Amino acid sequence: MKIVILGSGNVATHLTLALSRQHNILTVYSRNRDNAEQLANKIKTKATNSIKEIPATADIYIIAVNDDAIGTVVDDLPQLNGIVAHTAGSIPIEALNRFSNHGVFYPFQTFSKDKDIDLSNVPILIEGNNAETFQKLNDLAVSVTNKIYNVNSAQRLTLHISAVFACNFVNYFYHIAETLLKEADIPFELLLPLIDETAQKVHITSPLNAQTGPAIRNDRNTIQKHLKVLQNAGANDLADIYSKHSKEISELYRHDNPTK
């Protein structure tokens, strides 16, 4: 298929690299000409920072810009015969209503520019405003992954929220752990087997069943000891987080498993 990519950030970069293997990327557009060129050069195609230079002949236009910028790009694009799809978790399909064929092509993953990702294992969530559009986006998804899901805009929004908890906040807690270890002169690598096992566990059992630690045991001695260390180190913000989530976990298991 002939594809135009609009955007040059993390999602645009990973999608462009993956799609270019089996498809013809006609042009990479970005407001910032340097960024457009940098990405276009990786796959030896054209770059532009002018919406007017975008070819009208593509089968699919993929809008992979920041959520805040999608509205402007949609307004600036001319009418197009091809499919226009965005890649955002929290934007409903209706945002693209002005195009006769439109949809969503949302790769459900955390992308950083400096880390390669094998997209074949990444779920792609698609939506289309008609059967033909859905089918074409499905075909495009098949060319990069074997995990394709048909979810509506409300479900996609909920998925995005769940990702904030299971990825963004999780990574923030990795950061807190790293900060604590640095203070105690302990290398962060010591945590990696624990981080990996915590992630691996929920492949075979539900998180509710996988919970360990002082809070689920309602082990007040240990919890108090930990809080004291944080408070003595002047980390009252971390003590607050520790205390709040420990309480929530203890409550959760008192209700769910009265025998524990």
Add this chain to the structure above:
Amino acid sequence: MKIVILGSGNVATHLTLALSRQHNILTVYSRNRDNAEQLANKIKTKATNSIKEIPATADIYIIAVNDDAIGTVVDDLPQLNGIVAHTAGSIPIEALNRFSNHGVFYPFQTFSKDKDIDLSNVPILIEGNNAETFQKLNDLAVSVTNKIYNVNSAQRLTLHISAVFACNFVNYFYHIAETLLKEADIPFELLLPLIDETAQKVHITSPLNAQTGPAIRNDRNTIQKHLKVLQNAGANDLADIYSKHSKEISELYRHDNPTK
């Protein structure tokens, strides 16, 4: 080496299975006779629920009971020639002072009874009250893992706190994500590639560098949209958590990376 295991919980179980491959587990002790027998049967050794029946001839006694129960076990044990070591993150080595040779043998991992773990990749943190004890505990650790760390009791306590954030609270957030997905009729498996990648990323870059999502971009539109969904669903507790940590992440990156 000749070893006695005191305890029959998750840590005791995994350690007993791993140590029994190269060592002679003389006895498994637990307050609860059934639990002691269940574990002892797995490696065809003796079980007891009486401290008095514990043999005096072991080289090492490993106390792997709940933190709260360590004091009682220590008080009840007779004087022993062998090394007495506990496996707790938050208990200082001094808790075992009444034994002439004592130390700590702390496997830094999250253990569940129903999931096998390859201990060879698990860091074991050791401490000993004298050089000979340290060396013997080191030899024991070498027989199960290639990751051995010499950390003192204060460092071990900090490590344990960091594990609460990077494992216990992380798993709690997996649980929140699962709850949200269930409400929206989306299978939890959809999250697994994201969970795995979030864990994998911090193997090659620091969490501070790996952060993604609306909070680091200070994307207020998306954050407000997410909060509204949670509030409309009556999940005000989750909205509070979402709001609090989003603010913390936005603040963190405003301070650390003024250009982002």
